[in-house]
Amino acid sequence: MAQVKKKEKRNAILKSASRLFRENGFLGCRMEAIASDAGTAVANLYVYFPSKLHLFYDVWTPLIEARMLKLAEDARQIDDSRQRLRFIFLSLWRDMPREDNQFAKNLMEAIITAPDSVEKPHDILKWCEDFLNELIGECLPADRKFLVADSKLSFLSWMAFDGFVVNVGKRESSKRNIELLINHFADLLLYGEYRGLTAVADSNS
Known part of the structure; x- marks a missing residue:
């Protein structure tokens, strides 16, 4: 009882x-x-x-897990590798920072302001990196899978997420074309070069 x-x-x-x-x-x-x-x-x-940071992580963990699982479910419905990659990064760098739950910004505040003496619960962040790494790897051809061999790509992607959290939304500049940025990034991952409209034509052929 x-x-x-x-x-x-x-x-x-x-x-x-x-x-x-x-x-x-x-x-x-x-x-x-x-x-x-x-x-x-x-x-x-x-x-x-043990701390407010730990309490926040316990609140945030099921939210981010559910969001990432939904991202994977939706992404796997897209057959074309380039379009799937675009969807993944548009979700991560544009849509998730815009979502009105404030937990992305709260997470940054929590990590930045937590005293050094407070042990940060990193497990969920590592889970997010590994999950994203697998999702990206599913999009890459065999000769490009070396890019996800050490999880550094997903680590970089989450670091970029922090930057987009700060800049997307009210502070988002109309001069920044995030879709063009993601087109470049997807092409670099898939082909090692930016193909622009050629890549779109190839994917539709």
Whole structure:
């Protein structure tokens, strides 16, 4: 019986934290406010979560897992390799940063501002990198799969994601053509050079 109550309390904390992180951002969300909203004491929060960073990760993890699984499901419906790659990177660099849940920006705030003494839960980030690496690898011809051999490409892609989180949306410049950028990137991955309209013609032939 005690275990059931413990699970319910943890879920209540996660529910309150999810809403308050969404409304106030990571920096603007205080543990006292989460505790009050969840109907518990601040000290109890630290029984379940070692830090606000860990609490945020527990909120964010199922969201990003579900989003990546949906990305993979949709991408695998696209037969053409170039179009599938374009879809993957448009989702990662344009659509996900634009989505109105604030968790991408919150994640950046959480990692940047966490004290050095707080151990950062990196497992989900590594999972995202590995998942993306596999998804990209499925698009590449055999002679280009060396690009995903060490996961550095997916690491670079997620680092770029952070930059797009900052620049996409209200700050997005009309001078930046993200689709053209992704066309270049997809061609470099597939062919080692930018083919532009030629690649489109080839994919449609």
